[in-house]
Amino acid sequence: MKRTFQAITINKKDLISLIQQTNGFLNPKIELEQYCIDAQSAVDIVFFAGVEFNDIKNKLVIDLGAGTGRLSIACAYLRASYVLSVDIDINALRILKENVKGLGLEDIVLPLCSDVNRFEIVKQVLPNKMHITTIENPPFGVQKKTADRFFLQKAFSFSDVVYSIHLANQKVHQFLTKFIKKFNWEIDHVFPFQLKLKRTYEFHKQKTKSVDVNIYRFKRKGKENN
Ligand SMILES: C[S@@+](CC[C@H](N)C(=O)[O-])C[C@H]1O[C@@H](n2cnc3c(N)ncnc32)[C@H](O)[C@@H]1O
Helix, strand or coil: CCCCHHHCCCCHHHHHHHHHCCCCCCCCCHHHCCCCCCHHHHHHHHHHHHHHCCCCCCCEEEEECCCCCHHHHHHHHCCCCEEEEEECCHHHHHHHHHHHHHCCCCCCEEEEECCHHHCCCCHHHCHHHCCEEEEECCCCCCCCCCHHHHHHHHHHHHCCEEEEEEECCHHHHHHHHHHHHCCCEEEEEEEEEEEEEECCCCCCCCCEEEEEEEEEEEEECCCCCC
16 A cells, blocks of 8 residues: 555554554564554554644654564554654664555654664754654563663653653652753653563463553643643
C-alpha cells in the first residue's frame, strides 16, 4: 500500500492491522533489551500523543531506540513531518528500512544508526523552530541498569515534549519524578497501560505476557501545551 504524505489518512483498526504485518527482530539481542512492541500498543500510544495532545502531526518526531519501527510507522501515518528513527543496532534498522519501504514511507521515516548517548540535534538549523516530539520505548534498564535514564536525558536535551514507556511500579515512578527534576522537566501525564509481550527469548515461559507499564508524557517545566 504505497501512499504519499498528503494522502495518509487511516483509522485505528486499519493501522493496527498494517503494523501487525511489519517484521519484528530477526535475532533479538537481550543485552539491548530488544522487544518488539505489539501493534495495538504502538497505535494506542501514538494516538494518545497525536490525537489527545496534537504532538505528532506536522512535528519532527524522534523515535529513540526505534527497533524495527512500529512506533515510527504509526507516527508517519498520523502525519508527522518527519520521523527520525534512531537505534544502535544496524540489523534492527535494516528491518525497519524494509518495513518502511514496503509502506512507501521512505520520505518520512529516516533511519539513523547511533548510540543514543552519541546522538545530537542542533535545533537552530531546523526550519522555523520545528517542534520536536520524542517517543521512546527504551530498555527498562533490566540488562544495563542506567539504560532508561540515558534515553530520557538525551531526549530532554532537544525535545519539546517526550513520551516514554516505563515499568509501572512505585519505585520507578519515584525515581523518575526525582530524576527529571534535575533537567527542569516535569511529568505532565501518566497513562497506565498494558503491553502484550510476545515470547522473544528462551527464558520466556509464556507465549504472550501482559506487562504493566506507564506511558509518561514529560514536558519542560513551566511550558504550556503547544
Ligand atoms: C524495547 S526495544 C523497543 C523497540 C521498538 N521501539 C519497539 O517499540 O518495538 C529497545 C530498543 O532500543 C535499542 N537500544 C538499546 N540501547 C540503545 C542505545 N544505547 N542507543 C540506541 N538504541 C538502543 C535496542 O536496539 C532496541 O531496538
